[in-house]
Amino acid sequence: xxxxxxxxxxxxxxxxxxxxxxxxxxxxxxxxxxxxxxxxxxxxxxxxxxxxxxxxxxxxxxxxxxxxxxxxxxxxxxxxxxxxxxxxxxxxxxxxxxxxxxxxxxxxxxxxxxxxxxxxxxxxxxxxxxxxxxxxxxxxxxxxxxxxxxxxxxxxxxxxxxxxxxxxxxxxxxxxxxxxxxxxxxxxxxxxxxxxxxxxxxxxxxxxxxxxxxxxxxxxxxxxxxxxxxxxxxxxxxxxxxxxxxxxxxxxxxxxxxxxxxxxxxxxxxxxxxxxxxxxxxxxxxxxxxxxxxxxxxxxxxxxxxxxxxxxxxxxxxxxxxxxxxxxxxxxxxxxxxxxxxxxxxxxxxxxxxxxxxxxxxxxxxxxxxxxxxxxxxxxxxxxxxxxxxxxxxxxxxxxxxxxxxxxxxxxxxxxxxxxxxxxxxxxx
Amino acid sequence: xxxxxxxxxxxxxxxxxxxxxxxxxxxxxxxxxxxxxxxxxxxxxxxxxxxxxxxxxxxxxxxxxxxxxxxxxxxxxxxxxxxxxxxxxxxxxxxxxxxxxxxxxxxxxxxxxxxxxxxxxxxxxxxxxxxxxxxxxxxxxxxxxxxxxxxxxxxxxxxxxxxxxxxxxxxxxxxxxxxxxxxxxxxxxxxxxxxxxxxxxxxxxxxxxxxxxxxxxxxxxxxxxxxxxxxxxxxxxxxxxxxxxxxxxxxxxxxxxxxxxxxxxxxxxxxxxxxxxxxxxxxxxxxxxxxxxxxxxxxxxxxxxxxxxxxxxxxxxxxxxxxxxxxxxxxxxxxxxxxxxxxxxxxxxxxxxxxxxxxxxxxxxxxxxxxxxxxxxxxxxxxxxxxxxxxxxxxxxxxxxxxxxxxxxxxxxxxxxxxxxxxxxxxxx
Numbered sequence: 001x002x003x004x005x006x007x008x009x010x011x012x013x014x015x016x017x018x019x020x021x022x023x024x025x026x027x028x029x030x031x032x033x034x035x036x037x038x039x040x041x042x043x044x045x046x047x048x049x050x051x052x053x054x055x056x057x058x059x060x061x062x063x064x065x066x067x068x069x070x071x072x073x074x075x076x077x078x079x080x081x082x083x084x085x086x087x088x089x090x091x092x093x094x095x096x097x098x099x100x101x102x103x104x105x106x107x108x109x110x111x112x113x114x115x116x117x118x119x120x121x122x123x124x125x126x127x128x129x130x131x132x133x134x135x136x137x138x139x140x141x142x143x144x145x146x147x148x149x150x151x152x153x154x155x156x157x158x159x160x161x162x163x164x165x166x167x168x169x170x171x172x173x174x175x176x177x178x179x180x181x182x183x184x185x186x187x188x189x190x191x192x193x194x195x196x197x198x199x200x201x202x203x204x205x206x207x208x209x210x211x212x213x214x215x216x217x218x219x220x221x222x223x224x225x226x227x228x229x230x231x232x233x234x235x236x237x238x239x240x241x242x243x244x245x246x247x248x249x250x251x252x253x254x255x256x257x258x259x260x261x262x263x264x265x266x267x268x269x270x271x272x273x274x275x276x277x278x279x280x281x282x283x284x285x286x287x288x289x290x291x292x293x294x295x296x297x298x299x300x301x302x303x304x305x306x307x308x309x310x311x312x313x314x315x316x317x318x319x320x321x322x323x324x325x326x327x328x329x330x331x332x333x334x335x336x337x338x339x340x341x342x343x344x345x346x347x348x349x350x351x352x353x354x355x356x357x358x359x360x361x362x363x364x365x366x367x368x369x370x371x372x373x374x375x376x377x378x379x380x381x382x383x384x385x386x387x388x389x390x391x392x393x394x395x396x397x398x399x400x401x402x403x404x405x406x407x408x409x410x411x412x413x414x415x416x417x418x419x420x421x422x423x424x425x426x427x428x429x
Numbered sequence: 430x431x432x433x434x435x436x437x438x439x440x441x442x443x444x445x446x447x448x449x450x451x452x453x454x455x456x457x458x459x460x461x462x463x464x465x466x467x468x469x470x471x472x473x474x475x476x477x478x479x480x481x482x483x484x485x486x487x488x489x490x491x492x493x494x495x496x497x498x499x500x501x502x503x504x505x506x507x508x509x510x511x512x513x514x515x516x517x518x519x520x521x522x523x524x525x526x527x528x529x530x531x532x533x534x535x536x537x538x539x540x541x542x543x544x545x546x547x548x549x550x551x552x553x554x555x556x557x558x559x560x561x562x563x564x565x566x567x568x569x570x571x572x573x574x575x576x577x578x579x580x581x582x583x584x585x586x587x588x589x590x591x592x593x594x595x596x597x598x599x600x601x602x603x604x605x606x607x608x609x610x611x612x613x614x615x616x617x618x619x620x621x622x623x624x625x626x627x628x629x630x631x632x633x634x635x636x637x638x639x640x641x642x643x644x645x646x647x648x649x650x651x652x653x654x655x656x657x658x659x660x661x662x663x664x665x666x667x668x669x670x671x672x673x674x675x676x677x678x679x680x681x682x683x684x685x686x687x688x689x690x691x692x693x694x695x696x697x698x699x700x701x702x703x704x705x706x707x708x709x710x711x712x713x714x715x716x717x718x719x720x721x722x723x724x725x726x727x728x729x730x731x732x733x734x735x736x737x738x739x740x741x742x743x744x745x746x747x748x749x750x751x752x753x754x755x756x757x758x759x760x761x762x763x764x765x766x767x768x769x770x771x772x773x774x775x776x777x778x779x780x781x782x783x784x785x786x787x788x789x790x791x792x793x794x795x796x797x798x799x800x801x802x803x804x805x806x807x808x809x810x811x812x813x814x815x816x817x818x819x820x821x822x823x824x825x826x827x828x829x830x831x832x833x834x835x836x837x838x839x840x841x842x843x844x845x846x847x848x849x850x851x852x853x854x855x856x857x858x
Contacts (some may be wrong), residue, residue: 032775036799115820121809123819128801130831213831234663234832255854262856346461368849370465372557380550380852389857390552390848391544402559402642403663404833407848419819419836420797423809425684427691428818 016200017208020159023192024211027132027157030187035129035155037185039106045184046102046149049177050095053145056176057091063172064141071165076139083139084166094145094173097394101149104393107415108155122422127415129155131213134205135396136161136227138219141169147218148177148191150396154414157190159212161205163219164196206231214414216397221324236409238374238400240324240350241271243382246341246367247289248358249282255379256357257289262381263355265296269326271398272353272385276321277332278341279306290332298328305334321348338363342370349373351400353385374400374407445633449588452621453640456561456586459616464558464584466614468535474613475531475578478606479524482574485605486520492601493570500594505568512568513595523574523602526823530578533822536844537584551851556844558584560642563634564825565590565656567648570598576647577606577620579825583843586619588641590634592648593625635660643843645826650753665838667803667829669753669779670700672811675770675796676718677787678711684808685786686718691810692784694725698755700827701782701814705750706761707770708735719761727757734763750777767792771799778802780829782814803829803836 013019034042053060064086071081086094107127114124133156135147144160151158162170170193178188194201205212206227215235217227224239245263247256263274277293279286287309294300294312301316302309313332320331321344335341345354355377356367364378375385385408387395392410399406405413442448463471482489493515500510515523536556543553562585564576573589580587591599599622607617623630634641635656644664646656653668674692676685692703706722708715716738723729723741730745731738742761749760750773764770774783784806785796793807804814814837816824821839828835834842 032801035801117818117820121813121818131801252854258854258856266857364851368851372461372464372560373847375848375850377850378852380850380855381857383857384550384850384852384855389546389550391546402845406845416831416835418802419804421804421806421809421813422793422797423807423813425681425688426809426813427687428695428810428812 016198016204019198020194020201020204020208021211023159023189023194024132024208026189027159027192028211030189031129031132031155031157033187034152034157034190035108039108041185042106042152042155043102045181045186046098046152047180048184049145049149049180050098050102052176052179052183053091053095053098053173056172056179057088060091060169060172060176061086061088063168066168067166076165080139080165084141084169086141086169090142094142097142098145098149101146101153101394104153104411106153107412112417119426120424121426124420125417126420127412128418130414130416132157132159132211133414134159134161134208134212134215134233136202136205136215136217136219136223138163138223139165141166141173143218144170144173144193145177146394147216147396148174150394150411150414152181152186152190154411156414159192159194159205161194161202162196167196203230206233209233218397234404236397236399236401236405236413238271238350238352238398240400241273241352241385242275242322242324242348242350243272243352243385244276244278244345244349244354245274245382246278246335246345246354246356247280247283247286248338248341248356248360248363249280250360250363251280251283251357252359253285253288256283257285257292259355259357259379259381260289261292261296263383264293264298264330265328266381266383268328270383272382273326274382275324275331276348277330278335278344279332280338280341281305281334281336286334293330298330300330300332302332303334306332324350338366342367345371345373352398353377353382355380355382374398445627445629448627449623449630449633449637450640452588452618452623453561453637455618456588456621457640459618460558460561460584460586462616463581463586463619464537468537470614471535471581471584472531474610474615475527475581476609477613478574478578478609479527479531481605481608481612482520482524482527482602485601485608486517489520489598489601489605490515490517492597495597496595503594505594509568509594513570513598515570515598519571523571526571527574527578530575530582530823533582533840535582536841541846548855549853550855553849554846555849556841557847559843559845561586561588561640562843563588563590563637563641563644563662565631565634565644565646565648565652567592567652568594570595570602572647573599573602573622574606575823576645576825577603579823579840579843581610581615581619583840585843588621588623588634590623590631591625596625632659635662638662647826663833665826665828665830665834665842667700667779667781667827669829670702670781670814671704671751671753671777671779672701672781672814673705673707673774673778673783674703674811675707675764675774675783675785676709676712676715677767677770677785677789677792678709679789679792680709680712680786681788682714682717685712686714686721688784688786688808688810689718690721690725692812693722693727693759694757695810695812697757699812701811702755703811704753704760705777706759707764707773708761709767709770710734710763710765715763722759727759729759729761731761732763735761753779767795771796774800774802781827782806782811784809784811803827
């Protein structure tokens, strides 16, 4: 049995397009087998993959040590090194996450709806795997196992392309993962890793229409921007999380202060963090609320009315309203009313997550209906924008596009549907 | 009140990109109003549009007569002229179709699912309009009203781009349609017609990411191919309908003969027409079934075993298995068993509609599960591949892509969803 990352000789490929084509065709063939397996068999293969990640810890950590050493030599930043480094606890986290995905309810085969026509034809829509998913990611080696597990759970082949900093770690994790798949009856080409030495392979993935059905970029803004710019294959992604929280005139002051502080400062680097605060002119405790943020170490950039409330607030520029800081920095504007808040959000939101804080139910429902973002919240911190918090168990990503899937995307977003028509000999009149 | 097709001066645009941008922004603003209206109000506006199409019959038929005259002068084929020409009966059909769309159940606002998290957050997914839909079509002027009605019913703005042969007819239909919209409280920019004199405007539509949310091409293969090739905006379409019907060994002979004849010959020019017939070597009445088709005037192109059954059958070339004839021509192959049929379909199907005829339920379910096409049928004619026949009331198109919507697409495919999160002050720990 061959446990190499690829089940064919990728060195025969003459070009990046040919390499991606060979791997995608091998993936498609493996995907057909995967789609024909039942849910329990796919889950069992994932549990075996977790087992082999645990039993292969020594090899994986040794490979990771090589990556970390090379990263240090190449001057990777401490933050990047921290994302890269694995230890026994992190590896156990990776294995457990694969088991958690194995335990998720299987969307494949779900009947979305069904009906019987007057002529007796019985129609149903049934969830099926999307097919082959390309995942392009950066330095976190855990994505190798996380993304592969989600794809396989929903019956998809995965073509993984990780960062070169994590090349050894990714290969070692994949080898362990594939051992489990093969033991569980899944062809190893169901999950493949595109060699990092071939830099042009990313471009070949992005244009592989008909070979790759969907691309999910996992990483920083420059990666996502490049993928969105160049891809001809559909992309599931969010570029920015310019999330707004609007404190309405009828907001409970304590609740507003607690939500604003949490939405900005709990973790400033996540896509659901608040980046712009909108305060209604009728809200009485704006000064106290802004003071909480300033006291917590947040830099505030305000419009004229906001700046007038505290000398520590600096004036915002036009650019601030369209900036995702991912840091302890916040833009803040005062708006005259709900309509003013909606106009600001319509103009500046990145359609990720926007929230209102108010005790006025009518205002809340108006906001929920009018804001055209993937996630719209009432009386909650935008930091809840996360598949786990939404009860999805895991997420492949958060999408701000409008088609197929929006917001946190988990297993359902890795499926599509087909129509089944069952007849008794009907010919169309 | 201004009933011109556009609510701004499109002559101010300096380039096709600028023209499409201006129109798309006007459409987006109108769409916000449309999305804020309730279902009954949108339906009422559509009924008013139908009323004005009827009352505007004289102007519409006069405009159409100009198009037909110009078409004759330009040497349009009789088939194209027939698609172009309107009379009172066809115009009544257009008005009735708009009323039928008004009467369809509204998908907007439907709650797809909801849950409550342990922390008390209440999550729901609610259907919302996709946004702005671009429709690119050819000579049939009825598409102007049909597509606009479907878009508006689901709360979307429509940017229409019809063929130059039907320019006068389309403008007249649109003017009547917009009168109804405006009377019903919908801004007229909700439905706009991109001037045909600007040929580069199609290219500008196809690359209008962020301005147009989805493109639906309605027309021949060269139009669809061009749109799929050049579009950066998501496209909902099918390029080919290479539909297979597999006559299994356990097919009822009478049923098999009736379905095969209907699937090919009822209407040969529709995308759901059978283009390849697969006959199981174990099916006893292949000669009679093929004879029915030959007797009905169908040209048959077969593999060696098929050709041996009747001297009227000509040998198929490799190309035949990948050809959509849209005519009284059929390719036919003999396969050894179900696996052989599946292998042929996996290789040659355009993923539109594929069917099996059999009395063996296990074989049928295996086929339904294994064939990875938008529509898979058992014991029915592939000519049923149509939104009306599926009970959708109408269709904007049939999609063979894998994401968002597959098969016949009607109102639901013109919606997406957003997540609503209702809290009571939750901050994320």
